[in-house]
Structures are given as structure tokens and as C-alpha cells.
Amino acid sequence: MSGDFDDIDKLYDTVREVAAPIAGDDGYSDPLHFAAVNVLELCYDLRHCYMGDREVMLHENGIVPGMRLEGNAISTKNVRYGVNILWTEALFDCAMPRILCERRQRELTKGRRKSDGVSAQARYDVSANHVVLYQSLVYDTLAQAVSPNLHSRIMRLVIEVDSIFRSYFTQHFKQFDTEFARSDEGKRRKLLGPTMKRILEGREDYDEFCYDIRAFAAEHDCPIEHVSIHNGDWPDEIDW
Template identity: 30%
Template sequence: MILIETTPNNAGVTIQGDYWDFDQLYNAIHETVGDDGEYEAYSATRLRVLALCYDLRHARMGDREFTFVSNGLTDETRLWRGIVAPDMNLYLSILVLWPELLFYALALNDFAELRAAKLSRDSYNPFENGNVIWDASLAQVRMFQAAVWSCIEQTVPPTVLGRIRNLMLHSRTSYANYATQYLDVLNIRFLKLNSEKRVKNISIMAKRLVEMDDEYWGYWNGINRAARAYGCAPEDIRLQIEYPEEIDW
């Protein structure tokens, strides 16, 4: 089971799970976002979401943090069953910044719709199609999104929950041809805040990702002009901004 909790200073979250939890989520995301070039308009968004898979894969390889979580096994159960077993399970752990996490949850809605359309062959109401209802990859993605929402509920004040829910669930924002560099702008801006202000700005980050205001379109236009000038894909353009060397998680 994937567990998501905000970090001590609210810079982001820890995503925790055992080896097989991470393995299932890794494979589910890969299946959902499709192959390279399959959804051409989503190439930049796909690469950004696959950054999560990069961390999941390295966690499985032992190159990330880990923690121990109670497995519920008691001395009485061990005695009754006549077994010798630990009472803690090893959970892998990765860190993700809050704006990045919100983007993953939002962008995966687009990819879920694309996969549902593919599996149902563009049938009417694809999510009610028999090939989609029991699709394991989509189920895993929805469980991840549910874990994200559970973490939001436990982190932000109740007064803003409804606003965030409306932004994330009822918006028809498309992340096709999205300028993912803008996410770096939001990440760095978020990191400059103190712990208390970070919590208050989670809803603002969601708003920036969903509503795509004039600031976003300014970056989008500049990035696409640069891509045309250099003859490259927009996702290959890098902004002249830098992340801090150390993050106060």
C-alpha cells in the first residue's frame, strides 16, 4: 500500500511503500502514459511524470531512503502460529516536492483518459467499458491519486479543501503541449517559503497548475519561441533558474 505524508517542513512529501508497491506503481504509470511518441502532444508531460518512475526505480535498486513500518504481527500471533518473524516491514521511501506531486496527480487524469479511450477503442463513456473497469494499471494510478488526496486532506486547513477538490477534480485543463518548465518555476518559488507559508500555498500551487494564467502563457510563449529558434523540441529548452543545493524538507 502506497503511503504519502508531508515532510517535516512541508517542502514536499514522502512516498512510501514496500518493494512490490513501488514495482506495481512503476509499471502502472509506464503503462498509463504510453510508449514514447504514442501521445505526441503529451511528450513533455509524459517525460515529467516519468521522473516519478525514475525515483521509484532507483528506490527499488536501494538508491533512496527506507523506513520500517509495523506489519501488525503480534507476539500472540507468532506463538499461536509457531513462527519466528519480524514485527516490522521494510518500506522504500522517495521525496517529491509539493508542486511536483500536484502536477503528477493532475496530469495522470489526462493519461488515464487516453488509456481508457485506447482500451475501449473510443467507445462512448470509455471508463464504463469492460476493458477499462478492471484494468490493473488504471486502478493503480487511481490508488496513487487517492493517496495524494489523502495527504492533502491531512495537510491543508479544512477551509481550503473544497477549493482544492474543485480545482483538481472538476477542471477540464489539458496538459497537452504543456510547458513543464513552469513547474520548475513553481517548485523554486515554493521552496523559498517558510514551513507555515508552504502549507498555505499548496492551494495556490494547485490553482497555478490548473488555471494557467498570464504568467504561465508568458513562459509558454517564450519557451516555444526559443524552441523554434534553436530547432528543438520545447521540452529541451532549459530556463536559467536553479534549485537550491540543499532542500529544507
């Protein structure tokens, strides 16, 4: 992911505005709380990105000799900031905000005149629409990175997922994310489809996983969110 300072800063603000009300400390009772907290991890990467802690690049900005610049010395290159994000994380962070944006639209529509069930204020909400733009760019990039068949299967998973995010145990996502990160770049291309299927479908293995987490938390008298799953260490270096 890359962009100029304003691009990254705006995305940081809008993702945080959509997710933070549900991920806040007072939101533990909200069934979307833990999934929203995971989305805020994107903000961590974005903040370090526009601070220049990840990648800083120069690119041509279109300024060429002969333009009317009124004698000012203007650089022909702009600064872009970049950060690498795993596909598993990018797709999870696209699936979940869709649900958060839908909730935001419902809140903005309450008590207001509406067309097709959505008020004008909700329809043209800058934060929700900026997140939708980000999602669109991710899905477009996915189409360029994988086969049409795999793109179709992953999009179906991302678009249809809803109920699994209710009280979602993010430890389930983390175990597959770590496994994905430890794989080399070539293997990840083969793993992406099956990995996203296991993360988002929430079938019997997910139900069993949640049961084990609850049992462990009860046995050790600790909150569910404090239970972690050891699935190997996060790699010091990722083969991008």
C-alpha cells in the same frame, strides 16, 4: 510516500504503463507528450525508492507471541521504503495521470461491448485503477495537511484542469516547482494554493510564457523541449 517493496514496485509499473506510450520517443507529435514525460519523473523517484536509495524503515507487522507460526522464527517487523515528494510535484502527477487514464480507457473500449461508454476491460483495468488508488491516497493526505478551504480550492483546480495539458510546456511547471522547493516548510504551506493555481490555470501569463519559449526556440533553432528556464538552482537540501 512509503510502502513495502511490492507497493512501490507496483506503483512504478502502473504509472509507467499509463504514461510511457505517450511519453515515448516517437510521441513528440502527441499534445500530451511533455506532460507525460514529467509524470515519468515520478517513476525515477519510485525506482530509487524501492532500490533503497532514499529512506528505509522498519515497522511493526502485527506478529505477536502466541500466533501459530509452526515453530518458524519470523521477524516482527517489515521493511518499508520511503521517498519525499514536494506537494507541487505530487499534485501535478495526480492531475495529469487522470487524463492519461481516461485516454487508456478509451483505447481499451474501442470495438468492445460497453456500458456507460466504458468497456468492462477498461473499467477493471488494473493499471488505471491502481493509479486512481494512488491519486486517492494523495488527495486524502492533502486533506490532512491543509485547511478544508484550501483542500477544496486545490481539488477544484486538479479536477477541472484538462485543456492546459494539451501541448503543455513543462518549463512553466519547473519554474514554480523550483521556487517552491527553495522555500522553507512554513512558507510552502502558504504558497501551495497560489502556486498550484499558477501552474494549472493557464491564463494570460501562461500564454505569454509559451510565446516566449517558442520565440527563443525559433531564434536559436532548437527544439522547444531543449529550452530551459533559469529560476535559481535547485536546493541541495530541502526543508521537509
